[in-house]
């Protein structure tokens with residue numbers, strides 16, 4: 001079955017998608033050295049031309065459009081509701097951030113790098129005790145924990161996630177006000193938050209949803225409030241051929257172009273007061289190495305396909321940033 005599916009998928013979704021899915025479907029855990037090398041190396045020009053040209057442009061939006069009809073909630077659950085213990089194997093031990101860290105030195109640990117990131121975002125949020133703060137897509141609650149460390153105020157911290165496992169983790173370990181709810185479709189009380197922020201969740205907002213969501217969040221902030229964002233956006237405006245590969249990891253989500261985010265932020269009335277660019281690649285390599293170090297335990301916790309999917313996710317994403325197709329940006333957006 002596996003060898004039969006590969007040529008069909010190559011025809012429909014392109015060789016990069018078919019190759020990845022072929023590897024993920026392997027009944028054996030993938031060899032980490034080979035897979036990193038295969039997915040990050042430069043290909044000969046003809047092979048690279050095929051990889052970056054098929055599906056042809058008119059087909060890309062059509063195929064992705066069909067994939068975007070998938071249920072968003074199910075797509076998120078497919079990625080996150082795997083096993084909290086599995087994620088604990090490769091994320092930083094202190095906070096469990098599943099988002100790009102800041103490596104100040106190449107030999108830093110993922111723990112040190114996530115601490116730098118948490119401190120940087122803390123500076124951007126600049127929280128004060130008593131302020132009502134909401135995180136969109138709060139994961140296992142790492143940034144809420146950093147804010148609480150700083151302000152000592154847990155009562156005013158809120159989070160939303162579409163992962164039931166993450167809600168259970170929060171209830172067991174953190175005790176913030178974390179709800180299972182879709183931050184895109186949610187109705188927000190007007191002028192109810194001092195700060196709203198998101199770290200690595202805006203990537204899940206589909207292109208058509210961005211502008212209306214920005215307006216909704218603007219209305220949900222108190223006058224003088226701010227929206228702090230950390231997410232990666234697409235650098236080329238038109239869809240590139242390998243964009244469809246994202247569906248293997250996040251079914252139903254697709255990143256939007258950089259300039260469309262700016263248009264949506266400013267169109268909602270926000271003033272951009274901070275914008276910085278960060279490098280995702282060292283974090284992806286650090287997670288990959290940690291997962292490999294914990295391979296035996298990982299394979300006790302999840303099936304081989306889940307392990308293979310996660311293992312390929314890191315080099316594929318590394319390649320995406322190395323090719324300059326995506327860019328990680330932090331923003332502060334001020335409501336006047």
Ligand SMILES: C[S@@+](CC[C@H](N)C(=O)[O-])C[C@H]1O[C@@H](n2cnc3c(N)ncnc32)[C@H](O)[C@@H]1O
Nearest residue numbers: 097098099137139161162163182183200201204
């Ligand atoms: C990459 S994780 C980041 C988690 C956390 N912010 C961190 O820094 O580790 C993305 C998070 O966004 C959440 N998410 C994505 N789309 C969502 C939506 N529409 N509504 C609520 N949560 C969403 C996922 O459930 C997950 O918790």
